[in-house]
Amino acid sequence: MLKSLQHKCFQASLMTFDLPDSLILDTALSVSGLTDYIRLLLEQDEQLRQVWVTGEVSSANHHRSGLFFTLQDTDRTAGIKCVVWNSQLPKLAQMPVAGEQIIILGSIRLYPQRGEYQLSVWQTLPAGVGLQALRYQQLKNRLLAEGLFDAQRKRSLPIHPQTIAVVTSPTAAAWGDIQKTLKQRYPGLHVLFSPATVQGEQAPESIVKAIERVERDGRAEVLILSRGGGAVEELACFNDERVVRSLASCSIPVITGIGHQRDESLADLVADVCVHTPTAAAEMVVPSLSELYTEHRQRVVALHEAVHDSGENAENKLQVLRNRLRRLRLDRQVQQEVEKLAWKRQHLVQITMGRSQQAAQHLELLRQKLATLDPKAVLQRGYAVVRREDGAIARSAAELAVGEDLLIQLGQGRVKVKVIEVNVDA
The missing domain is CATH 2.40.50.140 (Nucleic acid-binding proteins)
Structure with missing residues (x-):
């Protein structure tokens, strides 16, 4: 048609x-x-x-x-x-x-x-x-859903790092500001510089490579990614997905100091810590030695005051206890207890001596009874003990035979006799 x-x-x-x-x-x-x-x-x-x-x-x-x-x-x-x-x-x-x-x-x-x-x-x-802005928001929402901005995954910065890596442009004022601030605050710090392009189409790839160099080196304890302020389009590289993922997978803590307060990049959101200027990043990453010394002196003074206050408190408590002891008149109570103990001791000695005397008397009675039962005592009264040759005591004349030898135990000595006659009727 x-x-x-x-x-x-x-x-x-x-x-x-x-x-x-x-x-x-x-x-x-x-x-x-x-x-x-x-x-x-x-x-x-x-x-x-x-x-x-x-x-x-x-x-x-x-x-x-x-x-x-x-x-x-x-x-x-x-x-x-x-x-x-x-x-x-x-x-x-x-x-x-x-x-x-x-x-x-x-x-x-x-x-x-x-x-x-x-x-x-x-x-x-x-x-x-x-x-x-639409592309920024779409990428932000996607990374947010993946959890790259979660607070739980953010790491704390080391308190006293000895080696710090800096990723920025070698010609940018940010690099000079960071060097000056680090030197003033923490002299002797080892700073590793990994240069990168931080503006333009080549910037994202350059930043990623700079971060990879720092990780391969392995000495840095924390990494600063920074540049000074600029227009929104000049900061576009810090919203690039490659840069954001490189920071998220970085093995060491990352602090960003990008642009000014009105600018918030995706790199800031994924970093462990973010501030709004390179100088602020340098100030946060290391303490100031002068401030540390001041804090140390303050701690010494505070400790001295604490010890002094503790001693005064202890002395006051001790004095309070002394006063309480005086009010309680414990010396009188102790004297009374001593007197009670002396009386009990005397009473115990008396009881012990009485029981000892009773025991001595009972012992003498037993000794006397034993003496009366002693065979030797019977012999002393004129009795004798007749023993046969086998040592058995002769108790009946019927047990003896004429001519048998006997041993007679007297009160004083023994005699040996021979049976010449046995009379069983006597």
Whole structure:
């Protein structure tokens, strides 16, 4: 159909006005035919089916079917009507607002009733700085979802580092400020400098390589990444995903000193500590020796005062105890207890002596009884003990035989006799 329409238009262009009316009517197009021809030309064009257009929004009106507005050049030399259907509105990254610069992705469509073409919008993005802000926010949200900005993963800086690495431009004022501050605050500190480009398209790769050099060296205990202030576009390298991930995976603590307080880069968010100037980073990374000495003297004074106060408190407590002892008259109580103990001792001695005398008397009685029962004592009274040859005591005359030898135990000595007669009747 498109080719036939093109052929008819070509043929019509060769005709002159002096041709018969019937021939003109046969070759003339209807309005809808011409409109369809133009619509096909526009809508089948590969470039116009998906086109990016930038401009300023004007005459934005909400309709029940969608949002209608005009996109025009800033110098007002050209404009194009645009429509965003209601189904597409929630998908827009940037809502068209009159007076704002935007970038539109859409396709050309022809409105037959009016013979007007318009841009059917699929997506809108902020232009210029707004586009950078959108990309920044999208990357920030993605890294935030990964947990790269979580406080739990941030490490504390070493208290007294001996070796510090600095990543910045060798020609930047930031490097001079850091050197001066470190030298004033902590003389003798070992500083490793890893130069990098901190502005422009090559900056992200340069910063990543500088960080890798520090890690390969292995001596640094903390790393400073810094540059001075600048425009937003000059600080773009610190929002680069490569730089952010390099800082997140760095094996040593990182402190950033980038730009000024109004600037917040993704590198600041992922760093373990962030401050807003290179000088502030140098001040935070090392203590001041003069401040340390002052703090030391203050601790000595405080310790001396604490010891003195502790001694005074102890002396006061001791005096209080002395006063309490005086009020309690413990000396009198001790004297009374001593007297009680002396009386009990005397009483115990008396009881012990009485029992000892009773025991001695009882012992004498037993001794006397034992003496009376002693065979020797009986013998002393004139009695004798007769024993046979086997040592057995002779208790009856009937046990003895004439001629048998006997041993007689007297009170004084022993005699040996021989039985010459046995009389059992006596």
